[in-house]
Amino acid sequence: MARIEAARAGLGRLDALARRDSPASRLDPRTKVLATFAFVAVVASFGRLDLLRLAPLALYPLALAALGDVPARPLLVRLALASPFALGVAAFEPILDRAPAMALGSVVVSGGALALLTVLAKFLLSLSGALLLVSTTPFDEVCVALGRLGLPRALVSQLLLTYRYLFVLAEEAGRLVRAHALRSPERPRPSAGEGARLVGNLLVRSIGRAERIHAAMRCRGFEGTFPVRRSTSPGAGDLAFVAATVLLLVCARRWDLPALAGRALFGVFG
Amino acid sequence: MSDALISPAVGGTLWAATAGLTAAAARGVERSGDDSRIPLMGVLGSFVFAAQMVNFAIPGTGSSGHLAGGLLLAILLGPHAAFLVMASVLAVQALFFADGGLLALGCNAFNLGVLSSYVAYPLVWRPIAGPSPGRGRLVVASVAAGIVGLELGALGVVLETTASGISSLPFASFAGAMLSIHLAIGLVEGLATAGVVLVLWRARPELAGGPGRANGSGLRTVVVAVAVAAAVIGGALSLVASDRPDGLEWTVARIAGVESPAAPEGGLHAALARLQGRTAVLPDYDLPRGDAAAGRKGGSAATSLSGLLGAAVVLALALAIGSGLRALRRRNGGS
Numbered sequence: 001m002a003r004i005e006a007a008r009a010g011l012g013r014l015d016a017l018a019r020r021d022s023p024a025s026r027l028d029p030r031t032k033v034l035a036t037f038a039f040v041a042v043v044a045s046f047g048r049l050d051l052l053r054l055a056p057l058a059l060y061p062l063a064l065a066a067l068g069d070v071p072a073r074p075l076l077v078r079l080a081l082a083s084p085f086a087l088g089v090a091a092f093e094p095i096l097d098r099a100p101a102m103a104l105g106s107v108v109v110s111g112g113a114l115a116l117l118t119v120l121a122k123f124l125l126s127l128s129g130a131l132l133l134v135s136t137t138p139f140d141e142v143c144v145a146l147g148r149l150g151l152p153r154a155l156v157s158q159l160l161l162t163y164r165y166l167f168v169l170a171e172e173a174g175r176l177v178r179a180h181a182l183r184s185p186e187r188p189r190p191s192a193g194e195g196a197r198l199v200g201n202l203l204v205r206s207i208g209r210a211e212r213i214h215a216a217m218r219c220r221g222f223e224g225t226f227p228v229r230r231s232t233s234p235g236a237g238d239l240a241f242v243a244a245t246v247l248l249l250v251c252a253r254r255w256d257l258p259a260l261a262g263r264a265l266f267g268v269f270g
Numbered sequence: 271m272s273d274a275l276i277s278p279a280v281g282g283t284l285w286a287a288t289a290g291l292t293a294a295a296a297r298g299v300e301r302s303g304d305d306s307r308i309p310l311m312g313v314l315g316s317f318v319f320a321a322q323m324v325n326f327a328i329p330g331t332g333s334s335g336h337l338a339g340g341l342l343l344a345i346l347l348g349p350h351a352a353f354l355v356m357a358s359v360l361a362v363q364a365l366f367f368a369d370g371g372l373l374a375l376g377c378n379a380f381n382l383g384v385l386s387s388y389v390a391y392p393l394v395w396r397p398i399a400g401p402s403p404g405r406g407r408l409v410v411a412s413v414a415a416g417i418v419g420l421e422l423g424a425l426g427v428v429l430e431t432t433a434s435g436i437s438s439l440p441f442a443s444f445a446g447a448m449l450s451i452h453l454a455i456g457l458v459e460g461l462a463t464a465g466v467v468l469v470l471w472r473a474r475p476e477l478a479g480g481p482g483r484a485n486g487s488g489l490r491t492v493v494v495a496v497a498v499a500a501a502v503i504g505g506a507l508s509l510v511a512s513d514r515p516d517g518l519e520w521t522v523a524r525i526a527g528v529e530s531p532a533a534p535e536g537g538l539h540a541a542l543a544r545l546q547g548r549t550a551v552l553p554d555y556d557l558p559r560g561d562a563a564a565g566r567k568g569g570s571a572a573t574s575l576s577g578l579l580g581a582a583v584v585l586a587l588a589l590a591i592g593s594g595l596r597a598l599r600r601r602n603g604g605s
Contacts, residue, residue, distance in 0.1 A: 023599065036372065040273060044274075044276060044277060045277070045278045048435065048437075048438075052578060052580070055581040055582075055585045055588070056588065059587075062588050063588075063595055065592065065596075066594075066596035066599065067595060078366075081368070082367070082368035082369060086272035086273075086274040086275050087274075089431065089439065090437065093437070096438045096439065096440075097438050102578075103575075104578060105575065115438065119275065119436065119437075123274035126273035126274065126371045127273070127371055130368065130372050131365075131368055133365065142365075152293055152296030154295075154299045154354060155357065155358060157312065158308075158311055158312055158355060158357075159361060161308070161311070161313065162316050163316075164312070164316075165313050166316045168316065169313070169319065170316070170319060170323060172320060173320035174323060177323065177324055177325075189325060189326065190324070191326060191329070192327065192329055192461065192465075193465065195325075195326025195327075195336075195465075196462055196464075196466050196468075198326075199462070199466045200465065200467075200468070200469020200470055201469065202317065202320060202324070203321070203466055203469070204469070206314065206316070207470075207474065209313055210306075210310040210314070211306070211309075213312075214308075218305075222305065257580075259577050262577050262579050263576060263580070265576075265580065266575075266579050
């Protein structure tokens with residue numbers, strides 16, 4: 001629970017960040033959504049030992065964070081809270097693959113160690129790409145952009161409502177758990193049966209809430225879909241951002257920039 | 271499932287499959303014409319997050335667990351709406367909680383949404399539970415569907431990881447570990463789901479009929495969905511088959527590679543790299559195997575070293591551009 005509680009506490013901060021005015025927040029949300037997907041796909045396209053070739057891609061999150069004036073700390077905190085499943089799987093690599101893959105003077109790096117570091121680098125890059133999208137774009141604008149890019153309307157409403165009530169219900173669940181812990185201080189964690197009753201209780205309250213929300217929506221003229229605000233259109237800034245992103249992704253994918261830089265600068269070693 | 275473990279081919283395939291199912295599910299929900307379901311689905315999406323905060327003790331293990339929610343949503347909402355809710359929950363998780371990632375979202379929606387909504391619920395839960403289940407039937411149906419859903423999901427993770435070729439875990443031992451862990455998780459999920467449903471039906475007996483029947487989610491759509499699911503799983507399997515000419519041979523090669531670094535792995539590896547097209551591993555990194563590692567260390571060491579220094583320079587450049595942009599912004603904002 002601590003993990004989700006901490007993540008939820010940071011969610012408000014991310015939302016506040018996204019609502020400030022900055023060059024990155026003024027970009028068309030569709031531009032940012034598409035750039036994020038392209039970036040994540042290019043990061044994933046590198047092979048399991050391509051650690052060094054990922055280096056140029058760090059420019060994307062660094063530049064977007066700079067343009068959006070996003071401080072590093074909240075992002076790093078959220079990366080630290082991220083699910084470590086990928087790293088857990090990659091942790092076996094150094095045991096499974098001991099073939100030397102890289103030699104630095106007399107130090108030989110095994111394929112497994114290199115693969116583990118590559119997974120770690122991909123993990124940090126692709127997750128920071130996603131986090132930067134939502135810390136430079138308010139989530140309702142992300143949803144509208146997804147709708148304009150062809151996401152079904154039912155799913156767009158679903159995303160908007162899930163995000164909207166996330167804060168409310170998470171607080172309600174927090175209260176239930178805290179109240180249980182106060183009532184039974186010697187055994188603060190509920191047993192399985194008590195847990196099912198707590199969650200069941202939360203479910204009954206949530207359904208009641210949904211019924212009240214529906215009544216309120218009907219009062220305001222809701223007839224099945226949310227009206228979509230069409231305020232943004234791509235401008236010169238978007239063109240520059242797209243051009244820079246495409247240039248970076250294509251160059252990083254097409255050429256081995258670190259090797260070229262290394263050869264140009266330190267060719268004497270070779 | 272995580273972005274760092276999958277290849278664009280696997281991520282893209284699963285994205286395409288789930289995108290098709292999402293469109294079908296959205297049409298199904300919109301066609302039902304009941305606009306009270308929209309706020310209900312939204313609130314239940316948030317409820318899944320909130321329910322995951324309630325950690326309870328798992329008897330006899332000393333560890334704790336929480337509800338994942340896929341099966342519960344299918345029981346409450348029917349397959350189409352449950353899948354849409356699960357997809358949106360996973361999207362919010364990928365974006366705000368850095369769980370999984372965007373490329374892996376297709377895989378996650380498939381493993382946790384499609385398999386519970388369109389396989390475990392209609393093919394396991396409904397036949398066992400029947401039209402108006404009592405306490406016993408509900409528990410049995412939920413446990414069976416919970417186990418089937420999570421085992422299939424775990425199998426999906428293993429297949430997707432293996433097909434991507436990022437991890438070198440042997441398929442058999444990875445699958446063995448994942449399936450046995452998820453057997454226990456599925457059991458807990460089923461019991462917790464049944465417990466929560468019982469609380470709800472006691473408090474709101476009018477909801478006990480379940481909406482799955484009310485909105486007439488026909489058998490036909492379910493059959494089509496399962497066929498699509500099977501096609502996608504088959505596709506993932508054939509990806510494994512084409513990348514790794516023989517799963518067993520590949521595993522053996524891997525294990526042999528662990529025992530002696532000089533094993534002739536280069537040929538197979540190079541073939542894989544060619545198959546992956548432009549994602550090929552740099553030949554320089556393949557060099558220091560076998561004789562190269564023992565003998566001609568000098569040349570390859572120098573290339574590696576200059577590559578590392580080059581990467582450091584590129585990274586420093588990226589950092590410099592980032593902080594330059596930041597400084598520029600500060601100055602413009604301040605003036």
